[in-house]
Amino acid sequence: MKKLSNIPWGWIGAFAGAVGGFWYWKEVGCLTGTCPIKSQWQTMVPYGALMGYFGGGLLQDVSPKRS
Known part of the structure; x- marks a missing residue:
């Protein structure tokens, strides 16, 4: 199972x-x-796409990270 931190949120947001x-x-x-x-x-x-990429990057920064 993929972790949420491994999903490329920037590219999903750009699309x-x-x-x-x-x-x-x-x-x-x-x-x-x-x-x-x-x-x-x-x-x-x-x-x-640029605004979506930045928004996806913000989502990636606030997503919970597990060690």
Whole structure:
């Protein structure tokens, strides 16, 4: 059985963030095209992946570690 500390939370968070970034662009987005981040999916997906990677890293830091 894998320990929670061995799971690559950063990469799982990056994937979830990329999917979330695409979903956010698709559903909310920016209709006028003047928003620098939200107007194109090519910028929103990597931004979401980066935020998800950082969030996953935080989860890995707070997960219980066993010796």
